[in-house]
Structures are given as C-alpha cells and as structure tokens.
Amino acid sequence: MAELTYREAVGAAVAQEMRRDDAVVFFGEDVAAPGGIYKATTGLLDEFGPERVKDTPISEQAIVGAAMGAAMTGLRPVAEIMYADFFAVCWDLVANQVAKTRYMTDGQCAFPLVLRCASGAGLRLGAQHSQSPENWAMAIPGLKVVAPSTPADVMGLLAASIRDPDPVIFFEQKSLYETRGEVPDGEHVEPLGVASVVRSGTDVTIATLAAMVPRALLAAETLQDRYGVSAEIIDLRCLVPLDASALLESVSRTGRFVTVEENPRLCGWGAELASIVAEEAFRALRGPIVRVTTPHIPLPSAAALEDAVLPGPDRIVDNVKRLVNLE
Amino acid sequence: MAELTYREAVGAAVAQEMRRDDAVVFFGEDVAAPGGIYKATTGLLDEFGPERVKDTPISEQAIVGAAMGAAMTGLRPVAEIMYADFFAVCWDLVANQVAKTRYMTDGQCAFPLVLRCASGAGLRLGAQHSQSPENWAMAIPGLKVVAPSTPADVMGLLAASIRDPDPVIFFEQKSLYETRGEVPDGEHVEPLGVASVVRSGTDVTIATLAAMVPRALLAAETLQDRYGVSAEIIDLRCLVPLDASALLESVSRTGRFVTVEENPRLCGWGAELASIVAEEAFRALRGPIVRVTTPHIPLPSAAALEDAVLPGPDRIVDNVKRLVNLE
Amino acid sequence: MDTQTRLKLYRTMSECRALEQRAYDVFKQNLLNGTSHLALGQEAVAAGFGAALRAEDYTFCTYRGHTHTYVRGVSMTAILGELMGRQCGLLRGKGGSMHLTSVKHGMMGSYAVVGAHLPVAVGAAWSAQYRRTGQAVVCFFGDGTPNIGAFHEALNLAVVWKLPVVFVCENNLYAEFTPTRKVTAVENPAADRAPAYGLEPILINGNDVDVVYQTAATALSRAREGRPSLIEAQTYRHSGHSRADPCKYRPPGELEAWLAKDPIPLYRERLVSLGINAADLEKIEAESKAAADQAMEEARNSPASPADVAYVDVWADGGAAWRN
C-alpha cells in the first residue's frame, strides 16, 4: 500500500491506463506542459509524449467533440474539463451528442471516453467555479457518473472509467485534492456501480458522496457519541450505474433515509434516491425521507458565507435528530 | 372568451405585452420575417417593426447573452431558443450567467427576461429535438420554470413571465401547438407559482404538466369508470416557483402520490416532488410514491417507438392500479 | 478526367436526385416519421465528394444527409426505410432522417444540432492522425453554420493540430427561412473566414460536379498531409428547408435562376458536348429512378420497427439499465 493524495491518484490512474493501452490519450487546457491547474497530471507529458498528452485551446466544445470523434474511431480519450461548471459551455456535445449517438445509431458505435473535471466547493471560488453538477450528468441517459471520495477510489474508479466502453463523467472534488489515503499497490481497478458502506449502522441510512462523505462520517460520530444514534453511511461513488440495491438493503434494516448533497436542492441526485426509496422501500420506512443539501442558491465566494450554506456535520446531525425524534 | 390554439396564444401573449410596454423586445432564429418555425409569432414583425422583432444568426450563445445584456440595462427581452434541446448549446449563458449574476453581484441588477422554446415529444423528431428538459432548468437556482398545458395558461403565464422581474424559462410543448381552448378576453395574466387542480379526486394525487396533463386526465377517466378509483390531477404549470402547498394539501387528503413526467427518469422534476412529499407528507402517505416517466433512454424517432416509450394513459392506469392494490 | 469517372459522377447525381424525390414522396404520402430535409439541387456536392473519398475515409454531415449517406454506399432502402421508421431502416427507426449513420461505410453520422459535428469530425481526424491510418475526414454543413461557436472552435483546433480534415460549407443561401447574408457579417460565410484560421479561402461553384470533384480530390490529399481545408461550395436547394416549407422567403425569379443552373442538366449538356451519347445518360436516369422506386417499395413493405428496439443500445452492453 502506498499513501497518495487524491490529486496524485488522478495522475496515477491515467498513467496506469496509458501504460496498458496505447489507445488511451489525454488532453485538455493546461494539462500537458503545465500538468493541470491542480497539478493532477504532472509528468504525463514527459512519460507519454506530445502525441498522447496534449494542451488545447480554450475551446471546450472542441475538446468534447475531439474526445467523441476519437472514441468512435478507436481511441479511448480522457479529456479534462477544467471546472465542472464549464460543462455548461459544451453541454450540447456532452448531453446531446456523446450521450445519445450510440442509441440514435442503433448501437453502431461505442463511446469509450472519460471527461474528468474539478468539481465542488471548499476553495471559495464562488458560483461559477464551485458547483457539484453530478445531477446535470445523471439526468442525461447515456452518461455514466462517478464521484469518488478517497484516493483509492479515484485510482480504482478512474481506471475503470477509462476501461469502460461508455462515456463517463468523472467528478473530482477539488477540496479533496490534498487529502491522503492508502492506495493498493500494483494495478488497481474497481468496478463501477458498487457503493461502499463506509460506516455500518442500524438507525438511519445516510447516502452521500465525495466531499460530503467525511462530513457525514463526522456527523455519525457525534450522533453516536452524543445521542446514541447509529448511522450507516453509504458512499455512493457512482450515480450511474447506481447501486440501488445497496441503498434498499440498508434502508430495509434502518428504516430511515437521509441524503447529504453538496448541490443546490432542486433535482439533486438525492431527489432521485429519495424517490427510489419512497417507491421501493416504503414499507420499511419508519419516518420521512430527509435531504440535506446546499439551499437552492448559487454559491457565495467568501469563506464565512460558503461555510454557512454548505451542508456540514452540524446540519446533518440536526436533521437526523429531527428525523429520529419525529417518530 | 375567444378560442385560440396553444400556438396562437404564444403570439397573443407576446403581442399583448409588447403593446403594453416598449421595453419588451422579441428575437430569435426565424422568428421575425418567417414568424417562427411553428408560426407562433407570425405578425409580430409587421405590428412592432424591425427594431423590436429581430431575426438572429444561428448563435444561441449570442441570443441568450443579448437577452441578458439587454435585461440588465433596462429592456424586457423575450428570446426564442428554437428547441428546448438547444439550451445545451447556450447552457453556460443560461445556467451560469443569467441565473447567477443577480446573486453574485449582491442584487445589483435584475434580469427580467424570458427564454421560450418548443419542448417535448410527439412529433417524432428523435433524441435531439424532443426533450423535455424542465428539470435541467429547475436544477439551477435563479431560474423560474414554466410549462403550460392549455392556450389560456400559455397566454396568462407567458404574459406573467414577461412582466416577472426574474429570468423565466418558458417551455411550450410542441405537440400541443394545434390544440384549442378558450382564452379570456381582454388582458390576461395569471400569477406564476400557482398549480391548477384540473380534476378533483379522493384516492390518489397525480402531479403532472404540459402534454402529460391530457394523458393523465384520460387515465383518470378510465380509473374512475373501470376501477372506481378517484384521481386528483394537478397541473403544476410552474416548477419554480413551485406550488408545494397545493401538492401537500392534496396528498394530505388522498394519501397517495404519483408523478407523470415526459422526461427520462433520472433527476426529473418528479423526483424533487417525490422527495418533498416523502419528507413533508410522510404521515399522510398510505402507500409508496410512484413516478411514471419515459424510461431513462434517449427518445427514438419512429412513431411506434416514440409512442411505446412515452407515458400514456395505459401506463398511468397500470401504475395507479398497482399502487392502490399494493396496500 | 476520364469518361468513366464522369459517368460515375453523373450516375451518382441521378441516383441522389431520384432518392430525394422518393424521400419527398415519403412525406407527401404521409409515411414520414418526423421531419426530413432534402438536398434537391445540391447533388453535385455529395456526388463530387463521394467520388473523391476513399472507402476508409470518414464522412460527417447534417440532418440534410440522405445523399451524403447514399454516396458512401448505404442502400436507398435503408435510407427510405429509416424515414418511415421501418425494420429495414438504417437505424431501425431510432434516429430518423436527421441521424443517418453507417459506421461500416465510414458515414459517421448525420447531426441535427447545427455545428455540433464539426468538433466531432476534428476528433475523428485526430484519431486517424494518431493511428497513422492515412484516413481523411470530410465534414459537411450549411451556410448558417459558420455563425455558431462550435464551427469556430473546430476550425481553430483542426489547424493547430494539423489534422486530416476537409470542412465543406454547402452555401444554399438560406438557414431555414432566413437568408444567411441578413445575419452574417461577411458575404461568404465560410470562405471569408478561412483566413481567421490561417487557411486559404476556397469558394467554388457547388453545382459543377467536376469542380467539386477536383476540389475535393485536392483537399483530401492535402488533408492526408496534415493540412486541413475549408471549402465553400455555392449551391441552392430546390425544395423547401424541410417537409412542407412553401419557401415564401424566396424573392421572385430566384428559384428559376437556380433551376437554370441545376447541376444535373448542366452536367448532361457537358457530357453530351464531350461526345457521350445522350441515350446512355437517359438510361442512367431511368435506372436511377427504377432503383429508387424499388427501394421505395421495399421500404414500404418492411414492417414497422418493433417496440423492443427502443429499449436497447443505450449502453455498449446493449442494454438500458442504469441501476442494479
């Protein structure tokens, strides 16, 4: 086991797959010579050369288009969209072209490509550089959606995403880049679509992902220590494919379901999970389904304001307490 | 009362507001001289002249940008994005700029603009000209979202949207353009954020909008006539602001909640509604919450295929039957 | 140019014409699913490029893509069947007229969002370059398209990366119902912009199939050397933008003037003046019509696509499941 940062795990996964398969190419803005603005891909240009690792102009539509055209003709491109927010400037290519063309052509081509991005809040970058738009991607049939919380998952799931024959939108939570964790030695690949129970519990199931995982874990400690409430924390890791059975199994035991989402409230992924649980585990539910999200507002920049609006351990604890007492 | 088509109601609303307020301008691709590809805006150029009614190049980013810049400097632009699917080519302007700039600037400017579009399936136009992406807009804080089902609502809600001081995304379901209905004489404006109970019932609450409203009504007839189930149908009309209290009040009486959505399943607006009901009306629920949606697939083009995948009266009936029997 | 090539160009244009006429019948006979966009009058572009392309090259085109699909080798039956949503349809009804694609013929798709395919063509060209296959890419679009952002990004990247791609603007004067010159800052929407990407402006008569063929051949070999091109071919669509468009936006006399420049009679005259027997040409036309008629019959007789095809091939595993 080596200890890597979340940031290093990104580069390690791309390098692992590039070594394994010549069809893997990597490109984006400032990713080659500069090694990425978060320095996640330093060294790739040196190791794999300028034909496989390329800097692009500020042209996100061209980047995604290039990935799509390359994927449908035999390559396995990995492209970086610098910030998740910038999917908005190339959303047609992502949501209308990449996602739908396999279906529209009756399965004539596959699109084995990965679009990775820096996502989420925590760096006080304001409303246009801090979004967590996993739900934008989840809403589009034809896209797989991955959002890891640990270095090991970054490595294993990014490798799997690169090997996957379908388009994957890979969300790296930027406030986690400096976090460290053990990563298995040797080739590391984890299957997509398997959630991880990061803490077992009996009173409430909390589904979450990425930077909200450590916050939910902190909340679980408090809930246990102060209130004797035993929370099971599920790190979803993937939203598509979704490990619905892990959720349903957990709720069937705990009888209570809470989501913790970084995105603004409306149509967040938690709503989808809530609707699955409300349909399929209704009889197991002992109380309302509660969603803890950023309120339905753009994100403010200042540290004090950003901290106030994002879900934190306290808000999670309060909501779970409210849920438990409600009965 | 005059009888108008849904299509005519669009033009009538824009004309009504342009007569009333010189600050209202209207523009888009093929909307002026040609009167719109669905002929919804024929006659506006003749009445209001080329300074107020303008054809644009195929430049959706420029269209939305122009609307934004005009709105923040004193105009009330109404712009057409020809198909709702094409919001994807200008999504940054819509979701990152128009929606968030008021908040980011601490309220220094307002954005009284309307982006109207032809949305939805029914015309066999395939995966890129048939989407119902109300949920894309609903997910973005700072956007109001309107999706009418009748000519009277088109007229009243489009007028209200034009007068509204905030950005409104106005979805016109294109298969409804030829439908007819009574529209009140004289100035007609209806408030945003008020749902309409289009059929009262006691056994189940069905929330829906746009082209799914007539289908839900047909289903309700069958449910009543064949199975003695009394369905209450709520035409949401607006998703933001959302008339949550109308929903909750209805569910408190019926104890059952179903959504009927044209969009593909994941993160549809129905998921948000389901999560609200599962949190706030949990104690009233007598059974699971059920969502009837298009499956999570892109839309096929052929008539037989499109008809197979869209929610229709039969599928609604089956789901409600299942829900009622489940107890 | 040798006679054989010329006869082939003539035959292809005739076939394209006959195909588009039958496609119009699909609409008139109420057999059309959704919409369709005909290229009647623009056949010289499809035929000229079709003849210059190698089998392994890639084509990307728009919703106005029946003829571009046909010239790559796709059968008329598969095309007409797709318009009708039949089992014999190229995409079994899942795409419709606007999305004709046949990967095995190098026809990498018809794209229905204006401009979207230009960046995708760049990607395919990059892949060809990377894989050193010698393949080239041709990407067709209309005169309204150079005003959209994706055009601009694609052209720049293609030049920066020195890709084997030829961009072809078919300037038929209109974007839907709006004359392109009314909404465009320059006179020739593509050619006048070539220098903005360090490219030479190439403005050709898109109704002269010899010119198209030769321009295509030159551009394709330049592409294979890593030098992309942007070609503007001036032409005209005889039909409406789509379906039942009555073309009220046309100034009087415009259609007639362009009918006088119809690429097919124009080429027939040239071939006759070059000594080719008029009867041979009439035979080609008759055969083209017969082929299209037969395809029309076949497509009509093909059953509607069964509903279960709607639920497959979202994912590469063939399925549509998003959860376990």
Added chain:
Amino acid sequence: MDTQTRLKLYRTMSECRALEQRAYDVFKQNLLNGTSHLALGQEAVAAGFGAALRAEDYTFCTYRGHTHTYVRGVSMTAILGELMGRQCGLLRGKGGSMHLTSVKHGMMGSYAVVGAHLPVAVGAAWSAQYRRTGQAVVCFFGDGTPNIGAFHEALNLAVVWKLPVVFVCENNLYAEFTPTRKVTAVENPAADRAPAYGLEPILINGNDVDVVYQTAATALSRAREGRPSLIEAQTYRHSGHSRADPCKYRPPGELEAWLAKDPIPLYRERLVSLGINAADLEKIEAESKAAADQAMEEARNSPASPADVAYVDVWADGGAAWRN
C-alpha cells in the same frame, strides 16, 4: 493631448499599480478568499480606456478585472474588501475577486467563464442602441478568449446589428500557463480575425497609454455611430496567472524584456521629456500608494460579511424562496 489628460492617465496607472500590489498582499497575507488575478503590467489598457469612457458607458470585463473596476470609479476599499469577503466588499463577499461589478458605475460585471461576457456586452449595446441613449460598451478579454465559441457568435452579431460596442483583447501572451500562440491558428488571436467579421484589424501597443487612449477614443466614437471595433492590445502580465503561479512557463529573459517596456516608467520618461516635473510624478506615485495602503487598512478592519447575506437576492424580490 493636453497635460491634464496625461497627468490623469499617469495617476490612474499609478493607482492601478498600487491597487494590484495591495491585492497581491491580500493573497500573501492569507487574507484572500478564493483566487485573484492581477493585471500588473497591463495598467495602460485599463487607464487608457477608463479615461476615454463616458460615465454612462458600460464596461464588461473578466476575472482579471480589479483595475477595470477601479477606473470606473469604484473605491479601492470596496475592491480589496471584496477579495477578503468583508462587509465593505463591493459584493459583500458574494462574488469575490472574479465577479467585481458596480452597476451604478457602469461596471456591468467581471465574468469568470472565458468568453461568456462578450454576448452579454452585445446585449447591453443593443439595449443602448434601442433606447437611443448614446451609450457605448467596452468589453475586455484576454488572448486565450478568441478561441472560444462565444467570442465568435458575439462578434458576428455585433456587426450584423451595427452595435455600439468595442471589443478589446488584452494580449498578454498566455492563457493561464499555456502560450496562446501554441494553441491558436493565427499569430494575432484577435486582430487576425477581425476580417472574419468584416472589421478592420487593429493591433496596438497596449503598454503605451497614449496609444491606448487615442485608439479607445476613436473606437468609442465609431461605436456611437453604430460601428463596432475589435482591438488587440499587446501587453504582458508581470505577475502570475493567479494567486501563487510561479510562471515556470516563461522563457528566460521574457519577463525582463517586458519589464523594460513597463507602461508606467515608459510614460514617466515621456512626461518628463515633455517638460513635466519628475517630482510631480513622484508625488502622484506616493499618493497612489498611500491611497491603496489606506484602502487596505479599511478593508482589513471591516468585519466579515454576516451569513445572512448568503440567503438574499437570488430573486428580484430580494429573497431565495423557490416554493410556497
């Protein structure tokens, strides 16, 4: 140009320099919320345009917008306070350095998604034209920006609609850490593209404030006649792209060469050679520094923005409610 204008230009450049130096201190002293992008070295562009604009005109700029905001009349305290997320901040911490906006000063926003503001500037110009106010719009952006689609769409529409807008590309050679020439098909990313929109190429020395001022004045009066312009001003940022960028991508000697072309000493020399007293200029510099120091003090002493401001002004009614 009269001495008063020149002294004003000198003063503005000095103040911008002092402001940016304090802004860098905000970062170094760990008082920065998020990121900031300095325009050290580029002050002549902001000062030249600032002096040529009328009070009622509109400015649109990028995340590199401290100086463009300052020259429209916004206080240094409000700018520095915003960087620190303080109550005195221009946006009370809701926008941060990247979104400085002051509508009452005609500063219509700093935009953080590359290219997004160009279409918005078009809309403001259209509004000015429609309302017949005689206002003009200036829209600033960098050399990496002409490669994004929004640039292209905005330029075309501005020309087609004959709008009162001046687009200004500040070419500082880099887009973040990538030399723009490596990813751009033409040498001068904006000027070489002006003809693609029917515009005359305008390439100026962006470090010569007299040139900037005069070019701005000409372009603004042309704009008011309905003739838009695209100007490329060649300049250089002395500092990194943002925050702590060590600028490893710079070839040796490049920074030094540009420091020798620093707009402020350059202009100081010119003014002295025109007979202005060096002591007067030093006084201006001292006053500029003092003003920036005082603003820094004020901003530091301002309390952090209270959390409740985070929940207001999503909507025009001042609130954030999305439901009843």
